[in-house]
Amino acid sequence: MFDLIIRQGKTIDHQKMDIGIKDGKILQVAPVINASAVHEYRLQENEFISAGWIDDHVHCFEEMTLYYDYPDEVGYKQGVTTVIDAGTTGAENIHRFYDLAQEAKTNVFALVNISKWGIVEQDELADLSKIKANLVSDIVEKFPNFIVGLKARMSKTVIGDNGITPLELAKEIQKANQGLPLMVHIGSAPPTLDAILNHMERGDVLTHCFNGKENGILDRGTQSIKSFVFDAYEKGIAFDIGHGTDSFNFDVAERALSENIKAASISTDIYIRNRTNGPVYDLATTMEKLAVVGYDWKEIIDKVTVAPALQFKLNKKGKIAVGYDADLTVFSFKEADKVLTDSNGNTRTTSIQIIPTKAVIGGEIFETEY
Numbered sequence: 332m333f334d335l336i337i338r339q340g341k342t343i344d345h346q347k348m349d350i351g352i353k354d355g356k357i358l359q360v361a362p363v364i365n366a367s368a369v370h371e372y373r374l375q376e377n378e379f380i381s382a383g384w385i386d387d388h389v390h391c392f393e394e395m396t397l398y399y400d401y402p403d404e405v406g407y408k409q410g411v412t413t414v415i416d417a418g419t420t421g422a423e424n425i426h427r428f429y430d431l432a433q434e435a436k437t438n439v440f441a442l443v444n445i446s447k448w449g450i451v452e453q454d455e456l457a458d459l460s461k462i463k464a465n466l467v468s469d470i471v472e473k474f475p476n477f478i479v480g481l482k483a484r485m486s487k488t489v490i491g492d493n494g495i496t497p498l499e500l501a502k503e504i505q506k507a508n509q510g511l512p513l514m515v516h517i518g519s520a521p522p523t524l525d526a527i528l529n530h531m532e533r534g535d536v537l538t539h540c541f542n543g544k545e546n547g548i549l550d551r552g553t554q555s556i557k558s559f560v561f562d563a564y565e566k567g568i569a570f571d572i573g574h575g576t577d578s579f580n581f582d583v584a585e586r587a588l589s590e591n592i593k594a595a596s597i598s599t600d601i602y603i604r605n606r607t608n609g610p611v612y613d614l615a616t617t618m619e620k621l622a623v624v625g626y627d628w629k630e631i632i633d634k635v636t637v638a639p640a641l642q643f644k645l646n647k648k649g650k651i652a653v654g655y656d657a658d659l660t661v662f663s664f665k666e667a668d669k670v671l672t673d674s675n676g677n678t679r680t681t682s683i684q685i686i687p688t689k690a691v692i693g694g695e696i697f698e699t700e701y
């Protein structure tokens with residue numbers, strides 16, 4: 332007896348399957364499961380299913396007054412089954428975030444900011460005494476199933492006069508913690524993007540990859556991608572969208588695609604203000620933006636499931652497969668025009684919208700509020 336069987340599941344690449352779930356795990360995946368379950372959900376004709384969507388860059392610690400939100404508001408209500416908070420908190424306050432996160436229905440993980448109080452102060456890396464390697468190591472050890480990586484914000488207003496040093500410290504902390512995944516935020520120089528990418532290695536995650544700033548990947552003069560960006564891309568640095576209020580530009584994303592540079596993962600950098608007022612709104616809208624840029628829907632789904640799971644070593648997430656966590660997103664497509672706005676006020680119009688309808692988290696079905 333299963334707890335839940337999803338019947339007539341259909342993936343974006345038109346594989347058909349029943350999915351049998353027990354104790355929060357996927358126990359069977361087959362064209363037809365001849366068994367009964369406590370609950371069954373039969374997909375409608377127009378519905379698709381994927382592994383649960385993972386948004387690997389959000390801010391959802393409700394006690395952080397400036398950049399706050401609530402996990403379920405950016406999670407299951409928008410079809411997102413797992414969120415990774417990207418460094419809102421540091422070693423000194425992440426325990427409080429952990430406590431609150433346990434109350435959410437959505438799976439919540441965190442990248443711990445290398446600065447001990449996280450982004451409470453906006454210039455958290457301007458004072459190097461706030462970067463305490465031993466504090467980070469201790470807290471990583473204390474919350475091994477919650478902290479899935481490190482976060483360092485490497486832009487002018489954050490680092491003060493410290494140049495590339497905070498990133499060097501982040502890399503040292505990473506090495507002292509079994510190569511924990513590291514996400515690096517980019518923005519205005521200093522440090523220059525060139526210097527940042529030089530210090531990053533294969534598997535490190537560069538977020539805000541398609542920002543429209545001078546210090547971004549696009550050379551404003553030639554309107555082409557800066558040459559050193561290709562080296563970083565080929566080295567295996569994962570480019571992450573991290574849309575945010577300020578960090579996604581259609582022209583940059585389109586130019587990058589035309590030069591064969593693609594985002595590895597699609598994420599929102601969402602918090603209450605850019606969720607309610609835009610330009611982010613939700614992960615689905617961010618996915619639509621990559622669709623109008625020219626990504627196909629199969630890869631867009633991969634970039635919110637298997638890709639972020641790999642990047643942050645969520646080993647039982649990101650796939651519909653036996654033994655994996657029973658996290659799934661059910662969605663449909665609607666043909667209707669929708670104007671999409673990037674962080675710089677540029678617009679594109681999509682004629683196809685993706686509508687998440689259900690989120691299955693640990694085998695439990697939730698209606699989205701989409």
Ligand code: ZN
Pocket residue numbers: 484516517539
């Ligand atoms: Zn950022």
Ligand code: ZN
Pocket residue numbers: 388389390417575600
């Ligand atoms: Zn962020």
